[in-house]
Amino acid sequence: MKAIVLGAGLMGVTTAYYLWREGHSVTVIDRNSEAASETSYANACLLSASRALPWPNPKSRSMIWRALTDRSAPMRITKLFDPLLWKWGGEFLSYANAKDYARLSGAKLRFAHFCSDELQKTIAETAISCGYQRDGLVYVCRSETSLAAARERASWVAKLGATLKVVDRAKAITLEPALADSDIVGASLAPRDGQGDSRVFTRELTKWLTERGVAFRFDETVEGIESVGSRVRAVKTDRDTYDADVVVAALGNGSVSFAQRIGQRMPIYPVKGFSLTVPVKDATRIPRRGGICEDSLIAYCPLDKGTKMRITTGAVFAGVEPGRSGRFTAADFAPHRANFEALFPNALAWDDVDNIEFWSCARPMTPSSLPILTAKGYDNLYWNCGQGHIGWTMSCGSARVISDLIAGRAPSFELADMQRVG
Ligand SMILES: Cc1cc2nc3c(=O)[nH]c(=O)nc-3n(C[C@H](O)[C@H](O)[C@H](O)COP(=O)(O)OP(=O)(O)OC[C@H]3O[C@@H](n4cnc5c(N)ncnc54)[C@H](O)[C@@H]3O)c2cc1C
Structure with a gap:
């Protein structure tokens, strides 16, 4: 055909x-x-099936107020009077209940694991080299609150057949020695997750x-x-x-x-994120694998054999923007540097501005x-x-x-x- x-x-x-x-x-x-x-083009490069949980959930309504009022929140609504957002948001909220959350979580998690296996087969069949590895991702916690939430998430995904192993600070540092200078209190390890450069x-x-x-x-x-x-x-x-x-x-x-x-x-809303790619200054201070900070929600991943670090964050409801990539200002990238430095200090060449790549693009999100x-x-x-x-x-x-x-x-x-x- x-x-x-x-x-x-x-x-x-x-x-x-x-x-x-x-x-x-x-x-x-x-x-x-x-x-x-x-x-x-420049996403976080994480193959994070263990995090394939639906965005609408029973706590979504309370998160909307923060998204509207807190300019430093990772999730922000900057264009409220947008008919597309109102229609999409209404459908999103119709799923934000315990019953739909359970149903959608099961479907999404199972599908994401099926997809991860399928990607692994494709990489094997084509022998494409893109920094692919599937030896787990570490999601780090800098507060007792986020560690408690990680435990809750681990028991939720376990019921749905996925594995997240919550570990204390000492164990997290054996998994990721470069975290030794950070203030993390623990982490969760997703052994079936992985990473690779999607571009x-x-x-x-x-x-x-x-x-x-x-x-x-x-x-x-x-x-x-x-x-x-x-x-x-x-x-x-x-x-x-x-x-x-x-x-x-x-x-x-x-x-x-x-x-x-x-x-x-097509019920899709563009949810904007900001991506930085920074040259590595000290290879001994970077993580071995990608991860996410559960407190700041920055995602990071070493690329190009550990010579560069991709850092992304932000989920901004800013409407459909003209042009093919999103607009950004320097302020959009402040959380990347501060939160990465808190985890892996002095690892990156922040002064090498000519070789830092700034990027913004939007996730095509459905309400469910x-x-x-x-x-x-x-x-x-x-x-x-x-x-x-x-x-x-x-x-x-x-x-x-x-x-x-x-x-x-x-x-x-x-x-x-x-x-x-x-
Ligand atoms: C900041 C950020 C971090 C992310 N991190 C991760 C991650 O770590 N792990 C993960 O799994 N996912 C991640 N994602 C999500 C992932 O990047 C997206 O889901 C994925 O890239 C979407 O791919 P796509 O092919 O649907 O869209 P696109 O990559 O946007 O492709 C759509 C294509 O359609 C073309 N097109 C559109 N309209 C037309 C037209 N009229 N005529 C011709 N061509 C057209 C465009 O040129 C484009 O090439 C992240 C996303 C963002 C924004």
């Missing part, structure tokens, strides 16, 4: 891989000049697929479709028209406007925080989007499910609990 994949981020390129494996003739279209140029992975997979006959059309913007009855016949871009037997829309935040153009609604993996509106138009805060972890599993649906097979992952998405 002639398959057209819209978008060359993590979801689009992994979808192209799974469709190529099925023997389809695949073309991928993207408006940027390279793959992984938007949200997949390198996506771009290397693009090369790998190009060498095997997959066509990539860059610098081309998807504008719409031509349809006959309930089937898409072709995809229209600003430069060409592509005949299609099957179409997969993997447009990340761009899914919303594309859906509107073809008379559908489950991804959208479905055929919708047309018989042969599939959506693979809305993986939100955990799209690197979920990339290959999502693509595998889409390829199963297109083949008319029962999906490799039981989608029952994933179906009520939004």
Whole structure:
């Protein structure tokens, strides 16, 4: 079949891989000049299936006040009068109850673990080198409050079949010796989590697929479709028209406007985050693996054989911004430096400003925080989007499910609990 994949981020390129494996003739279209140029460009690089819990939860209502009033909170709402946010927020709050939290937690955690296994297989099959390792992540706690919350989370995920092992300060330092100069009180270890550079992975997979006959059309913007009855016949871009037997829309935040153009609604809101990549000054002082500080919610990951450190934080509801990456100011990056230094002092070359990379992009979040993996509106138009805060972890599993649906097979992952998405 002639398959057209819209978008060359993590979801689009992994979808192209799974469709190529099925023997389809695949073309991928993207408006940027390279793959992984938007949200997949500089995320935290953590494969953190153990943290695949839904954002709506019974405590969400109380968190909204802080998001509106505390300018230093990791989660902030800066554009309140936004019809898109009100609609999305209403749906989000409809899931913020104990029953839905339990149902969505089970579905999301199980799916994320399935996806992690699928990514591991893809890395093995393609031999792509992207700093991939799956030997656990350490989530550190600097207060008794966050350590108590880590214990609560560990017992919650254990009920759902995942493992998080809470350890005291001494044990955390044996796992991560560079934490010795920090004030941490303990940590939790997720032994099945991992890390890898998602931009390198996506771009290397693009090369790998190009060498095997997959066509990539860059610098081309998807504008719409031509349809006959309930089937898409072709995809229209600003430069060409592509005949299609099957179409997969993997447009990340761009899914919303594309859906509107073809008379559908995609319940995705862009939740902005800020990412820094800083050269390492003293390799003996950096962590061996990635992690998250449970108190400040900075995520960090050593990249490029430990020569650089990626640090990300922030979840800002700022509306849809013009342009393809988010706007930022120096103040948006103050939490990165202060909170990383508190954990790993004097490890990074903060003065080497010319080699520090600043970046901002938005997570394509659905209200339920489950991804959208479905055929919708047309018989042969599939959506693979809305993986939100955990799209690197979920990339290959999502693509595998889409390829199963297109083949008319029962999906490799039981989608029952994933179906009520939004
Ligand atoms: C700060 C931050 C940290 C994160 N950390 C992690 C992490 O540690 N682990 C994890 O698992 N996930 C993480 N994520 C989430 C992950 O990065 C995203 O879920 C993932 O990158 C989304 O991939 P995507 O392919 O859906 O979107 P994108 O990467 O944005 O790809 C969409 C593509 O569609 C193209 N496009 C859009 N509209 C059009 C159009 N009309 N025509 C042509 N092309 C179009 C764009 O050019 C883009 O290339 C993080 C996200 C952020 C923001």
